[in-house]
Amino acid sequence: SSELTQDPAVSVALGQTVRITCQGDSLRSYYASWYQQKPGQAPVLVIYGKNNRPSGIPDRFSGSSSGNTASLTITGAQAEDEADYYCNSRDSSGNRNWVFGGGTKLTVL
Amino acid sequence: EVQLVQSGAEVKKPGESLKISCKGSGYSFTSYWIGWVRQMPGKGLEWMGIIYPGDSDTRYSPSFQGQVTISADKSISTAYLQWSSLKASDTAMYYCVRELGYCSGGSCYDAFDIWGQGTMVTVSS
Numbered sequence: 001s002s003e004l005t006q007d008p009a010v011s012v013a014l015g016q017t018v019r020i021t022c023q024g025d026s027l028r029s030y031y032a033s034w035y036q037q038k039p040g041q042a043p044v045l046v047i048y049g050k051n052n053r054p055s056g057i058p059d060r061f062s063g064s065s066s067g068n069t070a071s072l073t074i075t076g077a078q079a080e081d082e083a084d085y086y087c088n089s090r091d092s093s094g095n096r097n098w099v100f101g102g103g104t105k106l107t108v109l
Numbered sequence: 110e111v112q113l114v115q116s117g118a119e120v121k122k123p124g125e126s127l128k129i130s131c132k133g134s135g136y137s138f139t140s141y142w143i144g145w146v147r148q149m150p151g152k153g154l155e156w157m158g159i160i161y162p163g164d165s166d167t168r169y170s171p172s173f174q175g176q177v178t179i180s181a182d183k184s185i186s187t188a189y190l191q192w193s194s195l196k197a198s199d200t201a202m203y204y205c206v207r208e209l210g211y212c213s214g215g216s217c218y219d220a221f222d223i224w225g226q227g228t229m230v231t232v233s234s
Binding site for chain 1: 142144146153154155156159168170204209216217218219220221222224225226227
């Protein structure tokens with residue numbers, strides 16, 4: 001089965017830009033999607049596909065991909081962006097399985 | 110409004126059985142796969158398995174195959190996750206998710222676009 005690897009923790013100064021990355025073989029075949037989870041809440045989808053934002057997600061969130069690495073970029077991070085971020089994608093086995101990254105805790109300083 | 114509403118928190122003893130539910134509304138329940146995701150206390154998200162309510166086609170993560178059963182009743186737009194014999198290690202928050210999966214213009218769009226509020230399952234003697 002596939003694995004997705006994320007840095008456990010990342011920090012960014014208020015108003016600056018931060019990139020959160022996700023690496024894995026399945027990303028050569030499938031786009032990653034990204035989820036934001038705040039304490040005590042269910043995750044929320046923030047980016048999917050090549051670079052698509054669901055309704056209500058601010059345009060400071062964007063996604064990109066190259067080779068086996070997907071990235072979530074927050075341009076002009078806000079205090080409310082402090083959260084855990086998870087990537088996921090379909091598993092490269094092709095059996096409709098999915099895989100999640102281990103998550104990245106984003107701290108906004 | 111498209112939403113998934115899960116059943117309430119459960120406290121069980123080891124060895125007991127349990128079935129939790131996830132009711133979809135605001136969309137065609139039989140047209141989207143519904144998955145289950147586990148989050149153990151203080152840990153990350155783990156994909157458990159998925160079902161297509163239209164025909165009950167079900168797939169499991171190898172990590173959860175044989176440990177849980179996923180089912181659905183399309184007549185009441187509800188998916189289920191069940192255990193026949195709970196263990197302390199099953200203590201976790203469980204989320205149901207709607208799978209967004211379609212291809213258009215040469216690109217495919219795969220994600221879990223709708224999440225239930227979560228069901229906390231506590232297994233303790």
